[in-house]
Amino acid sequence: MKADADEMKEMLRLMYTIRQFEDKACELYTASWEAGNFLGALHPSNGQEAVAVGACTCLNDDDYVLSTHRGHGHFIAKGGSVPGMMAELLGKETGCSRGRGGSMHMFDPDKGLMGGNGIVGGGTPLALGPAFAADYRGTQQVTVCFFGDGASSQGPFHEALNLAALWALPVIYIGEANAYAVATPTSEGVSVPNVADRAAAYGCPGASVDGNDVLAVHETVSEAVAHARAGKGPSLLEAQTYRMTPHCMAMRESREDVELAEWRERDPITRFEAHLQEKGIMTEAEQNAMNQQVAEVIAEAVTFAEESPYPDPADVAEGLWAT
Amino acid sequence: MREVVFVRALNEALTEEMQRDENVFIVGEEGRGVFGVTRGLLKKFGPKRTRPTPISEAAFTGLGVGAAMAGLRPVIEIMYLDFVTCCWDQIANQAAKLRYMSGGQLRMPLVIRGQQGNLTREAAQHSQQIEGWCAQIPGLKVVMPAMVEDAKGLLKSAIRDDNPVVFVEHRGLYGKKGPMPRGEYTTPLGVAKVQREGTDITVVATAVNVHRALAVAEKLADEISVEVVDPRTLVPLDTETILASVHKTGRLLVVHDAPVRLGFGAEVVRIVTEEAFDALVAAPRVLGGANLPMPFSAPLEDVCIPNEDDVERTVRQMMEG
Numbered sequence: 001m002k003a004d005a006d007e008m009k010e011m012l013r014l015m016y017t018i019r020q021f022e023d024k025a026c027e028l029y030t031a032s033w034e035a036g037n038f039l040g041a042l043h044p045s046n047g048q049e050a051v052a053v054g055a056c057t058c059l060n061d062d063d064y065v066l067s068t069h070r071g072h073g074h075f076i077a078k079g080g081s082v083p084g085m086m087a088e089l090l091g092k093e094t095g096c097s098r099g100r101g102g103s104m105h106m107f108d109p110d111k112g113l114m115g116g117n118g119i120v121g122g123g124t125p126l127a128l129g130p131a132f133a134a135d136y137r138g139t140q141q142v143t144v145c146f147f148g149d150g151a152s153s154q155g156p157f158h159e160a161l162n163l164a165a166l167w168a169l170p171v172i173y174i175g176e177a178n179a180y181a182v183a184t185p186t187s188e189g190v191s192v193p194n195v196a197d198r199a200a201a202y203g204c205p206g207a208s209v210d211g212n213d214v215l216a217v218h219e220t221v222s223e224a225v226a227h228a229r230a231g232k233g234p235s236l237l238e239a240q241t242y243r244m245t246p247h248c249m250a251m252r253e254s255r256e257d258v259e260l261a262e263w264r265e266r267d268p269i270t271r272f273e274a275h276l277q278e279k280g281i282m283t284e285a286e287q288n289a290m291n292q293q294v295a296e297v298i299a300e301a302v303t304f305a306e307e308s309p310y311p312d313p314a315d316v317a318e319g320l321w322a323t
Numbered sequence: 324m325r326e327v328v329f330v331r332a333l334n335e336a337l338t339e340e341m342q343r344d345e346n347v348f349i350v351g352e353e354g355r356g357v358f359g360v361t362r363g364l365l366k367k368f369g370p371k372r373t374r375p376t377p378i379s380e381a382a383f384t385g386l387g388v389g390a391a392m393a394g395l396r397p398v399i400e401i402m403y404l405d406f407v408t409c410c411w412d413q414i415a416n417q418a419a420k421l422r423y424m425s426g427g428q429l430r431m432p433l434v435i436r437g438q439q440g441n442l443t444r445e446a447a448q449h450s451q452q453i454e455g456w457c458a459q460i461p462g463l464k465v466v467m468p469a470m471v472e473d474a475k476g477l478l479k480s481a482i483r484d485d486n487p488v489v490f491v492e493h494r495g496l497y498g499k500k501g502p503m504p505r506g507e508y509t510t511p512l513g514v515a516k517v518q519r520e521g522t523d524i525t526v527v528a529t530a531v532n533v534h535r536a537l538a539v540a541e542k543l544a545d546e547i548s549v550e551v552v553d554p555r556t557l558v559p560l561d562t563e564t565i566l567a568s569v570h571k572t573g574r575l576l577v578v579h580d581a582p583v584r585l586g587f588g589a590e591v592v593r594i595v596t597e598e599a600f601d602a603l604v605a606a607p608r609v610l611g612g613a614n615l616p617m618p619f620s621a622p623l624e625d626v627c628i629p630n631e632d633d634v635e636r637t638v639r640q641m642m643e644g
């Protein structure tokens with residue numbers, strides 16, 4: 001399904017939100033770090049926003065998403081609370097995981113957000129579960145499982161794809177082939193040129209798509225979602241993209257300047273801005289105004305997070321057991 | 324009461340809970356029931372609810388964890404509990420932690436069950452005791468029935484619990500007969516049972532060792548009054564019942580099959596020495612498994628786990644000492 005003009009504007013707004021949210025979060029974390037207070041690890045997804053947005057805008061609120069260690073974008077695109085996320089990053093009680101999860105573990109079950117994961121590939125077998133539950137109950141819900149190129153070399157990933165295909169579960173695996181797993185190039189970690197080529201081995205549809213083209217991602221994922229809702233089983237998709245910022249916050253990296261510059265040319269946000277202008281859907285001025293509105297939303301989220309209380313140490317055990 | 328074999332009690336628990344709640348389903352290898360626990364369920368409930376899987380522990384355990392997050396109540400069968408190593412991430416890093424990491428938003432109503440132990444000469448990869456591995460992971464409950472009656476009542480409670488429960492069955496008990504009440508009942512998690520009252524020494528024993536301790540208690544009845552405490556669940560642990568018993572007897576012996584090093588016995592001794600030191604009239608002791616991979620050959624295997632003679636000898640030593 002192709003997105004209409006309003007949907008495209010919403011996509012741009014979400015991409016702006018992700019970019020600004022992560023830029024701001026990195027700024028806060030880096031400043032704190034430099035001041036001697038290390039807040040934790042934070043994995044930004046600059047350059048990959050089109051994957052999260054193109055995919056999640058194909059989903060309903062009651063569809064499920066399983067995310068990764070690099071999941072802020074997935075959370076925002078699926079409708080997670082921005083102030084709740086910012087508060088979580090600062091370890092506050094008002095955070096979307098009450099300060100028990102942090103950057104890699106954002107949850108909002110009401111939005112189908114079943115968490116990021118600190119274990120690379122950890123979500124890939126878990127995603128079978130909500131998909132199985134939908135099948136079991138006879139609902140039309142689908143589950144999207146994001147994973148990295150590095151994660152596709154994990155054993156459970158292969159078990160999961162086999163089982164998903166065997167039982168025709170309504171799950172869509174979306175690989176974000178962002179060229180690296182930390183500093184290891186994909187070509188040194190994956191034995192085939194495209195992760196999606198592996199679909200043939202499991203007997204399910206596979207497709208590789210330009211992950212920096214939000215509309216292309218949206219179209220490809222829409223087809224896989226329709227396929228799953230029709231009871232035809234899983235798909236293994238791969239979005240070719242590039243992580244423009246370091247693996248983790250300000251971690252020092254040695255990447256070729258040319259490579260970075262090439263990918264900056266293909267920045268998914270500027271590309272989409274140009275596309276919307278070209279098609280007469282939005283003017284540059286409208287886009288600037290939208291970006292400005294987003295900046296206000298992010299600023300409010302920071303204020304909310306900074307003013308929120310920390311969890312009370314007396315409550316440290318809260319949330320462990322369900323009663 | 325009626326006499327029933329252990330596997331039958333487990334089978335009844337599964338049947339009743341599946342009839343009671345349609346969210347309960349079984350997933351695991353050989354849904355046809357290798358050890359008889361799930362016998363007949365595939366036929367009765369169909370493959371939707373008794374789902375035979377490929378040999379993919381990580382995938383089907385992960386599926387169970389995800390299904391629990393989405394509100395179903397999976398019972399995941401691991402053919403030999405030794406194989407949890409193949410789905411350890413799904414158990415230790417996912418099932419145990421996701422609720423807490425979500426700030427208490429998720430529920431994780433799942434049971435991971437299977438059999439373990441030795442006595443069948445299957446060597447080191449089919450003869451381990453995993454309860455200590457699991458009890459070390461905050462967020463997992465650990466259940467270990469010794470009696471037929473408890474096997475049914477505890478499994479029913481485990482299935483109804485909204486938390487991940489590792490349900491550890493000893494295959495040496497599967498064929499054991501015991502009394503079981505008629506009709507509906509459950510046995511609460513976290514409540515120990517004094518299986519035999521005594522006044523001279525407390526023996527805290529798990530699973531098959533409860534039966535060893537009871538046999539020794541019976542044998543020594545004229546000389547030494549042995550109290551046998553069966554914790555039934557290791558997490559949560561009913562420390563009150565254990566402490567009350569030690570206050571009465573002044574002596575503590577813990578017996579389990581798992582390697583003695585850093586094990587359940589050490590933990591019980593810690594609790595008792597911290598909280599009832601003044602009540603002790605003898606140094607507490609632990610009889611556990613050898614700190615070795617389980618050897619195959621019968622005479623080697625037999626020296627690696629406590630037997631009745633070991634229990635009797637230790638009890639006597641503690642009474643003399």
Ligand SMILES: Cc1ncc(C[n+]2csc(CCOP(=O)(O)OP(=O)(O)O)c2C)c(N)n1
Pocket residue numbers: 069070118119120147148149150151152178180181182247
């Ligand atoms: C099982 C496991 N091994 C290693 C790590 C350390 N680690 C964190 S992120 C990462 C790279 C993951 O690469 P990829 O799946 O491509 O995702 P990306 O970081 O590129 O988004 C590694 C090795 C981990 N968290 N979990």
Ligand SMILES: [Mg+2]
Pocket residue numbers: 148149150176177178179180181182
């Ligand atoms: Mg990568």
